[in-house]
Amino acid sequence: MKQRRWPLENAVSWFLLASALDVVMTHIVLHLSATGQTSAGFVESNPLARWVIGHWGLSGMALFKAAMSLLVVVIANVVWRVRPWLAKALLWTGTAIVGSVVIHSIRLLLQHRLHGG
Numbered sequence: 001m002k003q004r005r006w007p008l009e010n011a012v013s014w015f016l017l018a019s020a021l022d023v024v025m026t027h028i029v030l031h032l033s034a035t036g037q038t039s040a041g042f043v044e045s046n047p048l049a050r051w052v053i054g055h056w057g058l059s060g061m062a063l064f065k066a067a068m069s070l071l072v073v074v075i076a077n078v079v080w081r082v083r084p085w086l087a088k089a090l091l092w093t094g095t096a097i098v099g100s101v102v103i104h105s106i107r108l109l110l111q112h113r114l115h116g117g
Helices: 009-034 047-080 084-112
Strands: none
Touching (some): 009 084
16 A cells, blocks of 8 residues: 655655754854854854844754744645645745755855864
């Protein structure tokens, strides 16, 4: 018997992977910057996430970004009932945007990481 698949399974999986990588890269870049292991000082560029970090630290930031990712997935599932193509487009666009942030974070880290630090 073939197992039924959730229609948004692939799109949601890729979106959540990109979101998790964003949290990991944000933590790495901010930690290395705060400990003087980069040649530039980095801060979170999202003002709301920066406010969350200021009040609840990196753990709060991880929870905040997880909540935002969950909100996007819930919205996509609601939209899917009316316009499946739009729900998939929302998730794939979100994946591309968050993925580009991850790539940018990696680039910044490689560009500004102090050798031997």
